[in-house]
Amino acid sequence: MHPDTHFPGYLPDGSSIDIGNREGADEFIKKGGFLRFANHSIPKILDPLRKKDKPSHDDLEKLCNAYEIIGQFTGRCSPAVFQDYISRSELEKFFDHVNLSFKAISRLRGWKDRGSLQGENDQALFECALLSMFSHTSAVICALEMNVIRNLANLVSSLGERVPSRKESVRVCVIIANTISTLSSPEIDRSWPIDKALKRLEEEGALAQYIRCSVVCGDDLRVMNGLPSIYKHILASTALIKKYFVKGTPTGDVVEKILEEDARSNPDSKVICYLRDISKIAKTFSSDAILNTTTRNNMCRNCGKCEGEGEKFGNCSRCISAHYCSKKCQKDDWKKHKQVCKTTSKRQAKNEQADNQIINVFFQENLVPIMEKLISERKKLNVTSIADLNLEFDFVRTPTTFKVKETKLYFEGNKHNLPLWYDTDEERMNATTVHVKSFYENMTPNHLMIIAQITEKSVSCCKIQPMAPDKKVILLSDDSLNVLEKVIEKADVQLLRKYYGDQMARPMVINLAQRHPKIAQVMTKMANIENKNNCSNLSRRHGLDCYSNEEEVLSQIAAMRSTLSPGESITPELLTKMMGKLQLQRGLLSGFDVRERATQLLQDFVAGGGREKQAREMLPTMGIHKHLDNEKVIEHLVSFQTMADEE
Template sequence: MQATKRYTFEANLSDGRCVDIFTQAGADAYLEFGMSNAPMSLSGNVKDMSKLLSKRKLNAKDMGELEKMNAFSNGICSYASHDVFRQAMPASEIEVWLEFAIERINTFSTNHIYITTGKLANYDLSLLSTCLAMMLHPVPTALVFESQFFQALAGFVKARKGNGRALPCADICATVTLMVSNAYMATRAAFDNKWTSEKALKKLEATGVLEEFIRCATVPQPPHCCSPQLSLMIGEFQTCTPFLTKKLVKGQPCGDVVHAILEGRDGSRAERPNILNGLKTMVRFVESIDPVQKDAIDYRICRMCGKGDTSESFQQSLMKCARCQQAYYCSKSCQRADWKLHKKVCIPRTKFETKQSENLEQMLHTFCAQHYFRIMVKMAKACEQTGQHKSDMLVELDYCCNENGIVPAMKDEPEFKIAPVKEYLEGSKPAEPDWFGKKGSQEYNDNVKGYLHNLKDQYSKVLPSQFLFLVRYPEGTSTYKLQLIEPITKKQMFSQQAVRAFKTYMDHGDDGPLSRFLSPSYVVGVKRKLGIVYGYGMPDGEMSTQQAMDVLQSFGMDLHLNSTRF
C-alpha cells in the first residue's frame, strides 16, 4: 500500500483489487471488504503511531509514516458514504482511535512550540483533519459527545490564550470551527433521534468548546473554509433564542467571550466582519427578547369573537388550544365555532417549539416598541401610495442572517417592507417575499405551503386596532396580529386613526391628531424623531439638549407598551 500522489491513496486488497480510498467508490469498497481483512485499520494505525511517537526524536521517515497513516484514516472518513461507513465501520475501531486522538490533543496543549507559536507539525495537523472528517458521521459524533474529546479540544485552544488573547494559527482555527460545526449539524440532521438546536448548543457549551469555537471563528479564513455546515450552525446559533437568553449574557462563559470580542479584548485582531456582525446580532436578539419594559402587560384576545377585556379576571379565564398552544378563546362555544378554520393551521407543538414561538413574539413586540415611528411613517406612505386601508396591509420582517452575518430586521436602521395583503394572496403570480426561493423549487413550495393558510386565516380576523405581520425566522415563517396600547391614554397605537394622525403631521405639521391618542411625552418624541430622521416638522426649541436626548432615548428604549397576542 502506498500514497502514489497527492490526491490518491491506493490500497491493495487480498482479493486482488486495488482501490483508491480518496474516492467514494474506493473508500466504500475498502470498508465493505472488512477492516479485519484489510491491510490497514484504525486500531492498527493507532498501535503503529503510538510506537513511533514514543521515540525520543522523529526522523523524516517517521514523520512521513505518521502522515500516511493519518491520510488513510482521513480518506476513509472523508470519502466513504454515510450508509456504508455506518454499517461497515466497527464502533470498537472508532473508540480506539478516539481515545488516541484525545491523548494526542492533550499532549498538544502542553507543547511549548504550540503554546508560543500556535502551530503544530504537519503529522499532528493531519490528526486534527481526521477528527474533522470523523464528525461527518453520526456514530463517531455520538461517541465524541460521550467522551472527553471536546473538553480536550477546548483546553487545546485555550492553552494559547495565557494572559492575553492569543489563538492557534488560522489553519487550526479553521479546523476547530469546522469540526464543531460538523458535529453540531450531525446531531441536528444525522442522528436517529435528532437533537434540537438548544440541546446541541447546551451539550457543546457544557464541554467548554463552544466559547472556543466562537473565538476561533473570528480568525479570517479563505472562502473554501466556509462550509455549508458552518454557515448553518452559525445561522441557527444566532437565533436559538432559548439558548441565547440564558447563555449569551455576562457572567456566562459564552456571553463573556462574545462581549469581550465585541469590546476588542478577545478574538482575532484581524477582523472577520461577517462573524462580528453575527455576534452583534446575537447580542441584539438577547436584548430584543429581554426588553426593558418589565411591567408590560401581554393582553390576549378571543380568536373567534375578538373580545379583549384587559381585566385580570378575563385574561385568566381565556382558554388555550391544547393542540397548538397558540389560539385563545373566551368560551367553549367560540372554540367550537372557530374549529373549521382553525384546524387548517392548528399544528401540535413541542415544549421547545412553544417557547421558541413565545420568544419570536417577544422579539416582534420589542421591534414595534423600538421602531414604532418608523413603522407608522412607512404605513402612512404605503396606504397613500396604494389607496389601501391599513387593515389590508402587511408588514414583512426578516430575522434570518444573510451571507454577511446581518439580520435585516436587527440593523440599526431596520429593513422591512409594507405592501397590500392581496399582493401575497391574489392572482396567478402573487408577490411572495424575495426569500421564498425560485418559483417551482422545493424551497419555494415549502414556503408557500407553510405561510399561505396561516396568512389567509390571520388576515380574515384582523381587528381595526391591529397590524398584520409576516415574519421570517430560521425555522420557517409565521404570521402575527399585533395591537399596541398607549399606557397613559389607553388608546390604540396601530389604529386607522393613528395612521391618519401621522399622515396629517407629515403633510401639514399639525400635531393635534397625534395628541388625541398619544400622551404629551410621546408626541414630543415622535415629533423629534420625525424631524431628525425624516425632516418632517421642527423639533421643539424649548427643550434643552439633555431633555431632547432623554426623550429620544426613552422613546427608543423605554416605551412601555401593552401588546395583544393570539
C-alpha cells in the same frame, strides 16, 4: 472521502490488507484491525511516547504512522461496519489518548507562541485521525461524552485573545463541522435535530471557538463548503439565537468582539456578513421593551379578545399557536383554523415565540415612524381603517426595512406590489396567504396585521394589539393615528400627552422632535421655560437670591443648562467655564483658584460618600456663595444631598 490508494494495514495475526479502498477498510475492521490498534498500539506504544519529554525520531514516526492508518480505514469504511464492529471500549481507549495529546500540544512552544502544530505527528492526529473519525456517529457521541470536544475548545481558548494559525483554524473548523453534520445526518438512526447539535457544541464551548476560527479561515474550500450550512441553521433558529447569542453570553460576546475588531479589516467576508445578521437578531432580544405588545399568543383567534391579568386562554392542542378565550370561540373558529392547523413541535413553538419577540421589539423601537407611515398610506390608498392595512417587515435585509401594504393584495388581484421574497416559495406563499386571509376576516380598528420575513426560510404572520405598559391605553388604533396626525399638523404635543399620558408620550415626543422642525421649536421653548423655573428655584433654595446680581447668576446657570442634553450632568469643564466667567465679570471669586479648587471639592465630596451628579449640580451655586472655605461648601453639599434623599 479519500481517493483510493494502496495503503497496508496490519491485522492482529501479523498479515496485512490494503485499506486504501472501502472493501479493504471494511475487511480490516471486521478482522480486528482497529482492535489491534486500540488494544496494542495505543496503550503499549503511543501513550508512553506522549509522556516522554523528548520522544525519539522513531517514536514520532510510529505516532504519525498510526494516525495515518486510522485516517485511512475510518475515512473509507462504511458507516454501518464502523458502527457494528468497533466497540465503545476501543473508542474510549483512542479518545483517552486524544485528550492526553491535547494536553501535550498545549504545552508546546510552537502552539503557545504561534498557535501552530509543528510536529508531523500532531498534524497527522488532526488531519488524518480526527477528521475521519468524526464522520462516524458512535465516535462523535463517545468523544462528546469523554469531553474531547470540550478539550479541543479549551486547546484553542488556551491562546487567550489570539486564534490558531490559519492552517490549524481550518482543521478545528472542519472537525467541529464534521461533528455537527454527523450528528444531524438524516441517514443515521436517531439523528439529532441541528438545534440540539449546535446547543451541545455551545455547552462544550466549541461553537464560540468555531466562530473565532472561521473568521481567519479565509476562502478555504473545506471550511467554506460547510460554513453556509452551519450559519444558516443558526440564523433559521431564532430560539437558539435568543438563548446563546445575546450580549452577556459567551458566544454572544465572542460575536460582538469579532464585529468590533475584525469587521473593519474584512467587512465583506462571508463569515462577517453571517455574524452581522446573527448579531442584529440577537440585539432585538437584548433591547429593553418600552411597550407591552399583545400578539397572537395571548389573543383569541376568533373574537380578538385580549388575555387580561389573571386570565389564561386555552390553545389548540395540535398546533399550540392558536389561542381561544372559550371553548365556544374555538368551536366557531375550527372551520377556518383547520385549513392552517398543523402539528407543532416544541422546537417550532419556541422559534415562533422568538419570532414574535423579534417582531415586537422592532415594532416598539420604531413606533412613531410606523405610525407616520400608516397615516400617509391610509390617505394614499384611500382606506378608512388600519384594519385594511398590514406592516411588512424584512429582517433579512440590513438594516431591517418596513413597508405598509393593503392586506387584500395578498389574496386578491395581481401581486406585483408584494415583496420579492413572498413569491419565491410557492408552498410558503400559499400557507402565508391562508393565514393572512384568516386574520383579515377578524380584524378590528384596534388591531394591526404584521407579515415578516425573519430569515430566508422563515416567514411569520401575526395580528397584534399594542398596549401601553399599564394596559389601559391602546397604542395603535385609528383613534391614535388621528391624534398623531393633529399633533404633527398643529405642533401641539399636549394632545399626545393627554391621549397617552406623560410617561408614554415623552419618548414619542422626543422622536417627533427629531423628525419635525416645528415640534422641535416648541420643545425648545418649553425646555427654556422649564430651565428658568428650575434655576430660580435652585437660587432661592441655596440663598443666592440675596445677591444683587441674581439675574446674572440665573442667566449663567440657565445658559449652561441649555447646552446639556436631556439627563446629562454638569461637567467640571462647564463648571470651571461658568465660574471663571462670573469671576471676570463681577470679581465675586477673586483670589479663588477656580479649576483646582472646584476639582478638589468634587473629589472630596465623592470620597466622603456623596453622589457625583449632585456635587456637579451643586458646585456652581456654592462656588459663588459668600463662604468660600472648603468646610462650609462641603456642609452645603451634604445638606443638599440630605434634602435630595428626603425628596
